[in-house]
Amino acid sequence: xxxxxxxxxxxxxxxxxxxxxxxxVENNTPTxxxxxxxxRFEEGHYPNTHVWFLPRPCMHCDNAPCVKVCPVGARYKRExxxxxxxxxxxxxxxxxxxxxxxxxxxxxxxxxxxNAYLDWDDADxxxxxxxxxxxxxxxxxxxxxxxxxxxxxxxxxxxxxxxxCTFCVHRVERGLKPACVANCPAFALLFGDxxxxxxxxxQVLKRKPSFRLLEELGTEPRVYYVGGHPPHPESKPVExxxxxx
Amino acid sequence: MRAAWTLLLVLVGFGLQAVxxxxxxxxxxxxxxxxxxxxRLPFAPALFILGVMxxxxxxxxxxxLPERSSP
Numbered sequence: 001x002x003x004x005x006x007x008x009x010x011x012x013x014x015x016x017x018x019x020x021x022x023x024x025v026e027n028n029t030p031t032x033x034x035x036x037x038x039x040r041f042e043e044g045h046y047p048n049t050h051v052w053f054l055p056r057p058c059m060h061c062d063n064a065p066c067v068k069v070c071p072v073g074a075r076y077k078r079e080x081x082x083x084x085x086x087x088x089x090x091x092x093x094x095x096x097x098x099x100x101x102x103x104x105x106x107x108x109x110x111x112x113x114x115n116a117y118l119d120w121d122d123a124d125x126x127x128x129x130x131x132x133x134x135x136x137x138x139x140x141x142x143x144x145x146x147x148x149x150x151x152x153x154x155x156x157x158x159x160x161x162x163x164x165c166t167f168c169v170h171r172v173e174r175g176l177k178p179a180c181v182a183n184c185p186a187f188a189l190l191f192g193d194x195x196x197x198x199x200x201x202x203q204v205l206k207r208k209p210s211f212r213l214l215e216e217l218g219t220e221p222r223v224y225y226v227g228g229h230p231p232h233p234e235s236k237p238v239e240x241x242x243x244x245x
Numbered sequence: 246m247r248a249a250w251t252l253l254l255v256l257v258g259f260g261l262q263a264v265x266x267x268x269x270x271x272x273x274x275x276x277x278x279x280x281x282x283x284x285r286l287p288f289a290p291a292l293f294i295l296g297v298m299x300x301x302x303x304x305x306x307x308x309x310l311p312e313r314s315s316p
Contacts, residue, residue, distance in 0.1 A: 001279070003279065061282070062276040062279065062281055062282070063275075063276045063281060063282055064282040065282075067271065067282035067283060067284075068270060068271045068282055068284065068290070069290055070290060071288065071290040071291040071293075071294055072288065072291065073284075073287045073288055076280075076282075076283055077279060077280045077281070077282045077283050078279070078280070079279050079280055080279065081279050083282070095290070218275075220276050
């Protein structure tokens with residue numbers, strides 16, 4: 001059984017946010033939902049300032065607080081380590097949103113009939129597409145995954161459910177890398193099996209010192225950071241981070 | 246009578262909370278397997294919430310049930 005993990009090299013990340021865009025297009029997430037988010041931090045004082053970037057997907061914790069509090073079993077931990085959300089079961093109670101210390105859960109208010117990225121019949125898009133582009137919906141997002149056979153891929157499907165990064169389960173189960181990893185132009189994001197000593201993630205973690213976000217909480221995240229350092233009180237966010245509704 | 250019902254609801258509610266939290270939810274401590282976070286019994290958190298609801302319901306029951314009429 002693989003033990004999937006992500007390694008993020010902060011020395012390589014240049015804050016281009018291609019991962020954010022790739023994630024949105026791949027998973028069809030609603031407007032303003034960023035399952036992968038790249039924080040921009042600034043440190044020091046002029047003229048000695050330093051700007052750095054922190055990509056933050058779901059941490060897919062081994063000791064996941066969101067799984068523990070889900071009253072309906074919609075959020076669960078798979079044997080390969082992915083923390084999945086079954087959209088069919090979710091009742092939108094938001095307990096996971098409150099429990100998660102990383103803020104990776106998003107409540108979907110969106111009208112499911114409107115696909116933010118793929119709805120070519122959208123009145124706003126029609127003048128630009130001229131009706132030449134066919135409507136497209138990735139059929140992989142509607143399939144069932146894992147030995148549990150539950151619908152856990154993609155987002156923006158149902159109004160009133162919680163959604164979060166899935167590590168692109170629909171791609172991982174086909175042997176592909178998550179969209180954010182596959183689209184990172186700087187190769188700052190790596191994904192693989194920690195059980196395999198020859199995998200890229202195992203090799204990098206062996207070579208470089210790493211840290212995980214909020215390790216002191218005991219959540220045992222599956223996302224490791226190499227290079228750089230965790231945010232600290234001196235790290236000022238470049239953009240104001242607004243609380244979500 | 247209403248005091249007995251109230252006490253019963255409070256005890257059952259707290260009991261349900263204790264049992265579901267300590268014996269049915271995900272174990273406390275250090276992760277020992279990939280599915281460590283999953284509750285030992287599905288819907289254990291729902292039982293905990295039910296316990297909370299019963300405790301609050303006790304106050305409603307106390308207010309709504311009539312007092313024993315004096316002879």
